[in-house]
Amino acid sequence: MNKYLQRLLLIIAGIYLVIMSSFVSPAFAQVSYTSPTQKDKFVPVLIALTESQIIFDFPEPTEGVKDKKLTLFSTFYFVHQAQASSATDAIALKNSSGTSLGVKLSKKDWCTAALEGTVQVKTDSNTLKTFNFATTGTTAQTNCKPFFPSLKEAIIRAMNRSLFAPAKGSFGDGSGDFILVPYRTIAVDKTVIPLGTVIYIPDARGKEVILPSGKKVKHDGYFFAADVGSAIKGNKIDTFLGITNKNPFSHVKSDPSKTFTAFVITDTRIKSALNTLHKS
Template identity: 45%
Template sequence: MKGILSGFLVVVHLMVISQTSPTDFLFPAPPNQKELTSQKLWSTQYYIHQFQSGGKIPIVYADGKPSGLFADTCDFCMASLEGTAFVKDSSGNSTIINFAKSGDSSFVNCRACKRFAASKLNVESWGRTLWSKSQGFGDGVKNYRLVPFRTIAVDKEVIPYGTVLYIPAARGKKILLPDGEEAVHDGYFFAGDTGGAIKKNHIDIFTGIYEGNPFPEVIKSNENKTVDAFIITDQTIVDALAGLHLKKAF
């Protein structure tokens, strides 16, 4: 899969109409941090899975229509776990697929993929995934799109959708944007997605096509290792990140 990554990057640049840039991460630290509501959160990360169409498992849309794309067991299940995938067909064209819903029947047993054989996650549900076509980096909840290094998946009962969080431990960390540019993160994140495994004080940070860990002090994938996060009330910042995530921004 790594051998086709550079080709996918080129396609991504052509497909993504609105692209994050270093100047998107220049908000100042909140001057009233001590007055803000704080939460203890633990974090994982998710990113876009990329693969070449092949194998015997069909990618089927939520309306029951076949996409004409296929996957092997591990690619299908990884895409289901991450929620979004770039799939390249034999002609070199790429389709962005997004998790739509779980169907009634299973296309594949994800335990058959060695990577997930002993997983404690609800692997069985992944094989029932039905998809929708998407654009950019995929879709979040409501009318939001996913934005690398900004979007977080949340449990809406704990963190309502549309909330902006400031995580001091992420501020000042260098990130590699999808176009290859570097930026320094300002620590702000937008609650624009969710996931079946995201419960209570667990957040999931979206890193686009970047599979490394850009925030090692934050992303520890351990519920016992929490970080401080603050709910932002500055309407200028809230409106800016909300606008960045709205699909109409394409």
């Protein structure tokens, strides 16, 4: 074969592979985990979603796409990671019918899962499963007070009765048919910020975040309202960090007095991209 023709065919094949990889849906993204640096740690990697679709390269918004100025404060939440347990006092994750989902956790892991609302479980067969809080049952499965003594009794009682469901998204599910996306998803009071809203936070732009794969990127400042929470009221939002509990954002201070400025964004291209990213 002519060497120039051969080179051309190789280039075409490479372009084809790049194009096809960009069409991988989050629903079919593979989950694996890297070799742990510690025995009890594992790091899930959402290969397709993280590397192909979680990009942070949107430009700064122009004045023409800033619909509304908001004054907010933020807490943060994350996916709790746990190892399945076969201990005699382990507690099963149960669905809304009270049936076991086939996974048991230590009391502390179970209670942390109930608090955070999402848990990724590494099973004995070395697979990774994600579960979301589904509803509150009628019977307490344990007492979470020893692990979270500062929480109000009403919250503890509800946590003790937590029921779960398999998640559609590898990092858990948000509200409605949205899935959670690290460093993009925010939980909101939907009477203040409707679900599906794009928010731009100037203080977040340029901050370095570490994706679940370990890749470091600079954040572009855009977030997407895809989740709600019983404690998220008024001008409070909750920023989803993925699998880490280390907050990289200087504006996220978990303090109602530490507010920051944000803008509702009407740019249709950005809204469409972030909406698609959050669909399973």
